[in-house]
Amino acid sequence: MRVKICGITSVEDARLAVEAGADALGLVFYPPSPRNVSPQQAAEIARAVSPFAVLTGLFVDAHPAQVEAVLDQVPLNLLQFHGNENAPYCRQFHRPYIKALRMKPELDPLEAMAAFPDARGILLDAYRKGVPGGTGDTFDWQRVPQGSGRQIVLAGGLNPQNVAAAIAEAQPDAVDVSGGVEAAPGRKDAAKVHEFIRAARAAESSGARSTELTQGV
Numbered sequence: 001m002r003v004k005i006c007g008i009t010s011v012e013d014a015r016l017a018v019e020a021g022a023d024a025l026g027l028v029f030y031p032p033s034p035r036n037v038s039p040q041q042a043a044e045i046a047r048a049v050s051p052f053a054v055l056t057g058l059f060v061d062a063h064p065a066q067v068e069a070v071l072d073q074v075p076l077n078l079l080q081f082h083g084n085e086n087a088p089y090c091r092q093f094h095r096p097y098i099k100a101l102r103m104k105p106e107l108d109p110l111e112a113m114a115a116f117p118d119a120r121g122i123l124l125d126a127y128r129k130g131v132p133g134g135t136g137d138t139f140d141w142q143r144v145p146q147g148s149g150r151q152i153v154l155a156g157g158l159n160p161q162n163v164a165a166a167i168a169e170a171q172p173d174a175v176d177v178s179g180g181v182e183a184a185p186g187r188k189d190a191a192k193v194h195e196f197i198r199a200a201r202a203a204e205s206s207g208a209r210s211t212e213l214t215q216g217v
């Protein structure tokens, strides 16, 4: 189980997440977010952490020039597109990317993810009208498709208390959390970060949906 800690805004929080065992760190380049960072802040964070941590840049319907400007200044390993971007938009940067899909009730995730065949992963997040992400809302984890052959990143309202149940239900390849491990918007809580990663790693080997377990399938 891979763990991404998103919404890192300081060197201190980046080091905390990496030392706690995070595989990936998320840097938000979306000015309306309380977790937004400037390219300068992001570059400082990048310099401070292990080169083996996957530095992920999160964008929401950004002008391509804004993404290019960040890429010029920050050594991002992965891009995360969290708005209504289409596949030609996502691939124009020639970087590995993951595409976030917000789980609106009428969305068919298998159909939606098929539109992004070159995405390295598909991140499934809760849907709330007018807010692109970081809502702290969960969605019905039974809606996460199984056997898609895609790398599935589960997000949306995860926290140290519910991440084990979420993994058991959804069986994702990775989990992503932002608000659920914060002390305040944009500031991580060390105990929550450690507990989240511990709980995610402990849950990873369960191997079946919880309903299947309870039904003895």
Ligand SMILES: O=C(O)c1ccccc1N[C@@H]1O[C@H](COP(=O)(O)O)[C@@H](O)[C@H]1O
Pocket (backbone or CB within 6 Å): 006, 007, 026, 028, 030, 033, 034, 035, 058, 060, 082, 123, 125, 132, 133, 134, 135, 136, 137, 155, 156, 157, 158, 176, 177, 178, 179, 180
């Ligand atoms: O974190 C944000 O502020 C944010 C802003 C705009 C789009 C996405 C954002 N974060 C991502 O949203 C999901 C769920 O976050 P949460 O755990 O429910 O707080 C996650 O992928 C964040 O990376």
